[in-house]
Amino acid sequence: xxxxxxxxxxxxxxxxxxxxxxxxxxxxxxxxxxxxxxxxxxxxxxxxxxxxxxxxxxxxxxxxxxxxxxxxxxxxxxxxxxxxxxxxxxxxxxxxxxxxxxxxxxxxxxxxxxxxxxxxxxxxxxxxxxxxxxxxxxxxxxxxxxxxxxxxxxxxxxxxxxxxxxxxxxxxxxxxxx
Numbered sequence: 001x002x003x004x005x006x007x008x009x010x011x012x013x014x015x016x017x018x019x020x021x022x023x024x025x026x027x028x029x030x031x032x033x034x035x036x037x038x039x040x041x042x043x044x045x046x047x048x049x050x051x052x053x054x055x056x057x058x059x060x061x062x063x064x065x066x067x068x069x070x071x072x073x074x075x076x077x078x079x080x081x082x083x084x085x086x087x088x089x090x091x092x093x094x095x096x097x098x099x100x101x102x103x104x105x106x107x108x109x110x111x112x113x114x115x116x117x118x119x120x121x122x123x124x125x126x127x128x129x130x131x132x133x134x135x136x137x138x139x140x141x142x143x144x145x146x147x148x149x150x151x152x153x154x155x156x157x158x159x160x161x162x163x164x165x166x167x168x169x170x171x172x173x174x175x176x177x178x
Contacts, residue, residue, distance in 0.1 A: 045150040046141035053154040054079055055145070059138050078142050082153035082161050082174075092146045093163060101126070104164040107133060111143050117166055125169030 049056040056075040081093040081104075093106045100121040107114040111133050118127040133140050145151050153161045159176025 045145050045148075047145060047150075048075060051077065053152070055142070055151060057138055057141055076138060079154040080142075080146055080151040081163050083146075084163060092143055094142050094146065095164070104166075105139060105143075106164070106166065107143055111140075111147070114139060114143070115166065117164060117169070119164070119169065119171075128166070 046057065047055040048058045054077040056077050058073045059076050061070060061073050076096060079095045081095060084091050084093070088109055090109045091106055092111070093104060095102050095104045097103075102119045104117045104119070105114045106117075113130050114133050116127075116129050116131055117125060120126045131139070133143060135144070142151075155161050155176070156173075161174045161176075162171045163174055164170075165172050
């Protein structure tokens with residue numbers, strides 16, 4: 001190791017030790033007493049509302065929305081269809097209704113990307129595309145909740161669930177396990 005690198009590394013370690021020593025041994029003040037309770041906490045879930053079997057997520061305002069003077073974000077409602085497969089083959093599926101179309105999103109255990117499939121009433125599958133799932137995005141929030149078990153699958157009256165078979169473009173019914 002070069003001497004300049006050693007001194008730089010040593011200076012960094014010493015700086016960290018001084019920083020931590022200062023924070024560990026700093027005397028507590030009255031203002032510090034409530035600091036533990038005011039620290040931001042990890043949310044239990046990201047959905048803003050629930051309406052029956054649908055979960056509502058707030059969409060961020062776009063630049064166009066802001067330029068148009070809109071100040072309220074819209075809530076996008078999603079159905080959760082559950083999981084299929086095990087281990088590395090495990091997949092999650094959600095959907096949202098837009099007009100006379102239903103948009104399904106499916107991702108695998110890594111969930112860096114999702115396949116979006118649009119089914120239009122009277123037509124069938126009209127579009128399929130792959131999109132990146134960013135952690136802080138609307139889609140990322142829904143899948144994150146699903147993967148952590150915060151969503152319950154949508155079911156029919158008989159307890160069955162539906163799943164879009166992407167190969168055929170058809171909805172299949174998965175009977176309830178009793």
